[in-house]
Amino acid sequence: MKNKYSIFSLIRNAFSSHENWQRAWRDPEPKKEYDAIIVGGGGHGLATAYYLAKKHKMTNIAVVEKGWIGGGNTGRNTTIIRSNYLWDASAGLYDHALKIWEGLSQELNYNVMFSQRGVMNLAHNLQDVRDLKRRTHANRLNGIDAIWLNTDEVKKFCPIINTSPDIRYPVLGGTLQKRAGTARHDAVAWGYARGADQLGVDIIQNCEVKGIKRDGDQVIGIDTSKGYIKSKKIGVVAAGHSSVLANMAGLKLPLESKPLQALVSEPVKPIIDTVVMSNAVHAYVSQSDKGELVIGAGTDSYVSYTQKGSHNIVEETLRAILELYPIFSRMKMLRQWGGIVDICPDASPIISKTQVKGLYFNCGWGTGGFKATPGSGDLFAHTIANDEPHKLNAAFNINRFVSGDLVDEHGAAAVAH
Amino acid sequence: MFIINCPYCGERDQTEFSSGGEAHIVRPKQPTELSDDEWAEFLFMRKNIKGIQFERWNHSHGCRKWFNVVRDTSNDKIHAVYKMGEKPPVNK
Numbered sequence: 001m002k003n004k005y006s007i008f009s010l011i012r013n014a015f016s017s018h019e020n021w022q023r024a025w026r027d028p029e030p031k032k033e034y035d036a037i038i039v040g041g042g043g044h045g046l047a048t049a050y051y052l053a054k055k056h057k058m059t060n061i062a063v064v065e066k067g068w069i070g071g072g073n074t075g076r077n078t079t080i081i082r083s084n085y086l087w088d089a090s091a092g093l094y095d096h097a098l099k100i101w102e103g104l105s106q107e108l109n110y111n112v113m114f115s116q117r118g119v120m121n122l123a124h125n126l127q128d129v130r131d132l133k134r135r136t137h138a139n140r141l142n143g144i145d146a147i148w149l150n151t152d153e154v155k156k157f158c159p160i161i162n163t164s165p166d167i168r169y170p171v172l173g174g175t176l177q178k179r180a181g182t183a184r185h186d187a188v189a190w191g192y193a194r195g196a197d198q199l200g201v202d203i204i205q206n207c208e209v210k211g212i213k214r215d216g217d218q219v220i221g222i223d224t225s226k227g228y229i230k231s232k233k234i235g236v237v238a239a240g241h242s243s244v245l246a247n248m249a250g251l252k253l254p255l256e257s258k259p260l261q262a263l264v265s266e267p268v269k270p271i272i273d274t275v276v277m278s279n280a281v282h283a284y285v286s287q288s289d290k291g292e293l294v295i296g297a298g299t300d301s302y303v304s305y306t307q308k309g310s311h312n313i314v315e316e317t318l319r320a321i322l323e324l325y326p327i328f329s330r331m332k333m334l335r336q337w338g339g340i341v342d343i344c345p346d347a348s349p350i351i352s353k354t355q356v357k358g359l360y361f362n363c364g365w366g367t368g369g370f371k372a373t374p375g376s377g378d379l380f381a382h383t384i385a386n387d388e389p390h391k392l393n394a395a396f397n398i399n400r401f402v403s404g405d406l407v408d409e410h411g412a413a414a415v416a417h
Numbered sequence: 418m419f420i421i422n423c424p425y426c427g428e429r430d431q432t433e434f435s436s437g438g439e440a441h442i443v444r445p446k447q448p449t450e451l452s453d454d455e456w457a458e459f460l461f462m463r464k465n466i467k468g469i470q471f472e473r474w475n476h477s478h479g480c481r482k483w484f485n486v487v488r489d490t491s492n493d494k495i496h497a498v499y500k501m502g503e504k505p506p507v508n509k
Contacts, residue, residue: 243463
């Protein structure tokens, strides 16, 4: 690998005041034709390109991105990584990703700051307790680490939680996945971009797709703001805009796009060294390495592409946060933002071929796609290269909405959608 | 977050309403004769438009009546509101 990052390159560049670092990826003009094109330069799209080049030796490929790489949901999420999903198909998919996360910084020679600080899910009523215990058992049968904590153990693991029985939704216990945690979202996009670029992938930014061209049942190319580009294999990984791109190819998807919000506080000293999620009251909180509390709010109930979200959603989340963590009552919030998430009726993703030959879709990740980035890229690359799904994403085909074989993770996935 | 002009109650905050998703999806007249593809189309497939969308809303914290809204999903501007059973005031 040229320009390998190491302690030696750091020292060498320190002597020249860090003015001679090479750019991490090129800025090429699009060629007339590629063997495959990935539409969408977020984490999933860049990972797909990386694994297409690395594992399937397809190096004459491009990633086209309408804005800048990692500027969509990759840069807008709360960076939580976990694999404690209920159903076998989901457990296989998300744990595949988690296993890749564990070696990703070394593989990419890029520090993605993966931190296995644990993810704790709280139970606030008897049904929560039953559901979370059931999920813990299901996880362990699938080889995924999961333990049940009673209220005292929750308090011991995260002392700032208010476990008083007098609060509106008292903490009755929780589950803990110790291998779960967080990573630096931007670094994931940049690491995959650098890795893919070094394998010869063209990353073309500021290149918006305006149309998808078909010759009968076969896809043949895309119209973009930088001209027409030919390719007989096109993989679309466009998150909230998946339906817009599907419409260009004359397809309809079972998706609804909604704003999902997050916010961060002013930076403070280390106060919470894990990730705590509570789906019943909708409060997700962790602390970034800069010291900001990273808080995930909910989705709006209506379709919108505005990347804003409503204030009442933020208010509900902060109300829950304050009840669970009274210590945060005088914290100031620094920034709030929204991203557009594409939600499937069964809250599971689609990584699939379509009825159009050569056109593949990776979408429907909804509110929880970041955690799956490496696995999603790996499996989508396999699907594109072989024109057949990998066994781990076979259940996540688009035909499940016709056959009825849904992977219903609504409520089952330890998270409110 | 926006204001919706309920045809029965007048202008109210969006938080008083529940979104019912895409409008004018007609329930199949002969459900027993539907193929799996047609069921999938009716139950799951959505236009999910970025732009002018026809949708249903319910004034769930008010009169609890259903009605239709024409809204631009790219900026949340509402172009028209009309009652159930009425013809859309803008071309669909």
